[in-house]
Amino acid sequence: MNVAVNIIKEKYSNRINEVVIGTDPHTVKAGGDSTLPFLLFEGETPNRPLVALEVWDIEPKQWPEILTSEFKGVMSNPAAWAGKCEEYGADLICLTLAGSHPDNLDSSPAQCAETARAVADAVKVPLIIMGCGVEEKDVQVIGEVCKVLEGRNCLVGCAKQDSYKTITASCIVHGHNLIVSNPLDINIAKQLNILVTEMGLPSNRIVIDPLVGSLGYGLEYAYSIMERIRISGLSGDKMLAMPMFCQIGQEVWKTKEASSPVEETPEWGDQARRAVLWEVVTAATLAQAGGSIMVMRHPGSLKQFLVHMKNLMEE
C-alpha cells in the first residue's frame, strides 16, 4: 500500500557557466550546473568540483608538521613541490607567490614569473596563480606572470573592487581566466563581474571568490552567500552565473582545531584525523553551497574529498 509521491523537481531558466582551464589535452572544467549541487534527480552537475593543492614559492613558516611532512624534501623547490601535488592527484596546482610579499623575500615580478614558468613546465595539470595579497605588489607581479604564461589558459587571482583593471587587462591580453574576489557580498560580486565583463573579458572566463571562512570561523556566512549566488545564477542572473572558488586550505590551517597537537588539546582527539576532517568537512559543506574549485593543502584531504565526490555523483 504505497502512496505515490509526486516528486518535486525544480526547473531553472539558466545554467552556471562552464569555465575551461588549461590547454588540451590537460584541460579541466568548472561549473556547468543546471540545478543545485548533486541533485541529480532533477538536473545536471556535469563537472565534479575540482581540487587544487597549494604550492608556495617560498617555504611556509607557519604550516604545522603534519602538513609539511607530506611534502618532505620538495618544499624548497616549487617545481618539485608541484610535481608531488600532481602525483597526489590534484586537478590543478595553486601557485601562491608569497615570496613577493615585502615582508618575505620581496621577490621581483621577473623572479616570480621565472618560478611560475618552472612550475608550469614541471606539471601537466593547469595552474592557478595567486599573488601575495599586497595589492600594489600583486598588480606588478601578476601582470608579469600572465605574460610569461601566455597561451597556458591559467586561472589568475584576484581582481578586487579597487584593483581589478590591470589584472583584468592582463587576463584579456594573455588569454587567462580571472578570479573576482568580493568580501562576502552578493551585490559587490555582481557589480565587479559587470565591470570586468564590460572591459571585454567573456563571462565564461570568470570565477567568483566569495572569500570563504573555515568551519567554526564564519563558514555559515560563506555558505549562505554562496547558496544565494548560486540560486540567483540559476534563476537567470547572468552576472552571478559563475563557478565559485574556495580558498579552503589557507583558512582551515590557521585554525587551532587543525594546528593544535593532541598533547595541547587532548579533549579534541587525534590531530592528523582532526585536521584532515576540518579541511574536508569545510570543503564538502561549501560544495553543497555551490563551490566548484577547492584549494586545499593536505593530500589526505584531497583524497577524502574526491572519494566523497565520487559517492555523491556516481550510481
Place this chain on the structure above:
Amino acid sequence: MTGLDIFKLLPKTNCKKCGQATCLAFAMALANAKADVGQCPDLSDTARETLEAASAPQITLVKIGAGPNETQAGNETVLFRHDKCFVNPAPLAVLISDKSENPAAETLKANSLVFDRLGQMHGINLLAVQNHSGDTVVFAETVKVVSENTNFPLILISEDPLAIEKALEITGAKKPLVYAATEENYPAMTELSRKYNVPLAVKGRDLDHLAGLAEKVAALGHRQLVLDSGARSVRQVLADQTQIRRQALRRFRPFGYPTIAFAVNSRDPLQAVVEAGVYIAKYAGIVVLPSADPEVVLPLVTLRLNIFTDPQKPAAVDSRIYEIGSPDDSAPVLVTSNFSLTYFCVASDVEASRVPAYILPIDTDGVSVLTGWAAGKFTPERIAAMLKESGIEDKVAHRRVIIPGGVAVLSGKLHDLSGWEVIVGPVESSGIPAFLKRRWIA
C-alpha cells in the same frame, strides 16, 4: 493561506469578540501569525479544522527523552537558512552495538563528547543502542547498562518488537525513540510506542513506500513520528532528504515529520563523518554517527553550530571589559569589535600569547571590525567613549591602547579624542601572540 482566503472562512459578523475591529482585520492578523484561530468563538467546525491545519507546523515537533536532556527535532519552515533560519539543531546520536564487549566504557566515552564552543557547551545528544546480536535478552541488558551510565536519551534500534518491548520495560519512562516500524512489524511497534508514549521512527524501502507506511502508522493514532526512507548511500540520502523537506513544506501530510539519517559508511570511517556533515546541512532531523572519537564529533558539532546559527541575528558579545588571565595595571588593552566571532578569535589569540590582557569589544551591533569601520560603527568616537566610560582608566596605570591593524587610519583621531597613545596591532588576530611578545613584553 492568504488573508483573503482566511476571510472567506470567517463568520463576517464583525462582532469584535476576537479583539479586532473587523473580521477582515482578524483574517490579516491570522495570516501574519499575529492572532490565534481560537480567538474567534463563532467559527464553524469545518472552518476551524481548515484553519488549524493551515496554521499547524509543516514539520511536527518530535521530542525525545525526558527532563533536562530532552532533545527535539522538527518545526523547520524553510529550505535555505538565508530564507529565515533553521530552527532545531539536529540532535547527534552515537551508535553502540549490543555486541560491544564493553558498552559501559563506550557509554562513558560518549558522555564526554561535549565541547566548549564560543563559551557554550555543545556536543552529542543521543545514544543509539543497536540490536546487532539478534538476541532480545542481550539487547535488553545492553540497553540497561547504557541507560544506567548516561543522561542522554536513547534510540532503541531493533526491528524485533519483542526486543523493543523488553527494552521499553527498562527505559520506557526515559522516553527513548523507537527505531523502527517497518512494513512487517508496524502494528506491534505502533502499539508499543503508543503504550509507552514514545516517538517512533518509520523505515520505508523508498519514498513511496515510506509515505504509505507513515500514513498507516498515523492511522493507528500515533503522530510522534520520525522518517527514514531507507537510503544509505550519500547520493540517495541527499536526494531523499531534499525531497522530504520540499514535500513537507508543501504540506504533503505523510512527510510532515522530522527525518533520521544514518552516516554509517562502513568502508571508510572518515567518509562517514563527511556524509554526516552533508546530512546536517541538508535537512536531517537527527543524525546517527558510527564513532565516538572526539576528532570525529568536534567538526560535526561545530558544523551544526554554524548551519543552525540564526542568520538574522548578528552574534554579539556584551560590550564591556574582558580580562584574559589575571591582568594587572600594566597589562595591555586591546580593542576589537563585539561580533562574537571576532571577539573569540582575539580572546583565544591573546590567551595563546600567555600575556594577561584586557579586551574591550566596541559595540558595533555585532559586525566585524572592517564592516563596522565601513558602516561608521567602529569609530574613534565610540572607542574613545568606551575607554572613558568602561572603567578601564581605573584598571590600568598606563594610557596605551592597541587597535586592529586593519583600521590603523583611526589612530590620529582616536589619540586626539582620548588622549591615549594608540598602538597599531596586527591586521589578523593570529598575529597577536607575536605582536604582544615583540611590542609589549620587550
